[in-house]
Amino acid sequence: MGSKTPDDHRQGPNESPKHSVIASSNPPKSAAASGLTESAVEGEAEDGDDDDDLQSGANLKSSNDPVPNNGEKKKRKRTKKKKSKAAPEQQTSPPRIPLSTLFPPDQYPTGQIIPYADHNENLQRTTASELRHLSAVTNMDTTFLSDYRQAAEIHRQVRSHVRTLAHPGVSLTTLADAIEDGVRALTGHPGNTTGDALKAGLAFPTGLCLNHVGAHWTPNPGAREVVLQHDDVLKVDFGVHVNGRIVDSAFTVAANPVYEPLLEAVRAATDMGLKEAGIDARISHISSAIQEVMESYEVTLNKKTVPVKAVKNITGHNILRYKIHGDKQVPFVKSTTAQRMEEGDVFAIETFGSTGKAFLRDDVGVYGYGRNEHVGTAGLHYASAKGLLKTIDENFGTLVFSRRYLEHLGVRNYHLGMRALVASGAVTCYQPLVDVAGSYIAQFEHTVLLRPNCKEIISRGDDY
């Protein structure tokens, strides 16, 4: 899920003051805000590995069975006759087996681990940052890395299934259902009882954006059905969280091969952003590097060759626990920000390339809603609005959610109450973001953890 640049007041659940984000240096943060610091004391056995130690279990039909599941009670019940030998389970299609059944505890596949390029420099960190790091360690969450790897593997398995469905003729509702049913099943949290969706599940509304729609479009209940066409460019952007540890990752599919240079430009630009990410990395440097790669591509559509442009007013972003947008932004165009990445940060590195103006504007419609935790119920006069806010707080907290997710909970007739919540500022409404009609936008996105001794591109798969 992309983050709009701060000229717009709609910032996201973790609201930053206007005008402060791009031009400011790093704001003070709780060092443990992202919770990444757990890895500081964990075994570093895998840290020395090279870039290729990805162990994705994403291939649904792979002959490499996931690790056998020994001693799982549920499993034994179902295989009474073969009690002595529990057959290793494999993910089904559609994916419905919870990850906790496929892997032993804490043994989810690792992401792509990359040593820091300037490791020696990192050993000479200042006393101040060492102290901050120490305080972070004392606040550490021991399940951080395991939760992150579980969420990432769920993302890989679900998107692998979605790719089998994302062909011309499929409705976007069918794709959203496939993503959301898959994520809920694999987390083991169906999300239809109070508070369950906060334990694990969907981290933000499923993004399914076509062509000039860049970001923040989802099929809403009761809306006109949209069917994928052969000449469409589709961005699939969904988030998985486990205990609030959010994996934000997106990819683009197009049936018509004419768009391949556009997709390749954006894939390469995102990979450049991931390559340059690191502890103490200057965000302005990363932005320039991304833009240079992106804008070295061109694409020929209808016999006309046009440059691929980096979209200017949407950015990558850091991720905090239960908060998709933290206090840092990573633009894809040159910027003057003095912000740096820091140890313990979690970043969603995403880029958008466009054949249009490369400037997105709000369109009509609703993508989703996010709680503004700093606004209480004081200004609310309607019982329906108060009741709805209670439902939001109990089920989504600061996670951004869609109308689909509300209705999944059984909530109906919420439009009036929601209008009051948006008007009061308690809830922010997100609208679709579009470029000029007739243009095409592609997006690729990964989540990367800046661990103390390596970076881990947690959502990396063999697909992108």
Ligand SMILES: [Co+2]
């Ligand atoms: Co994002």
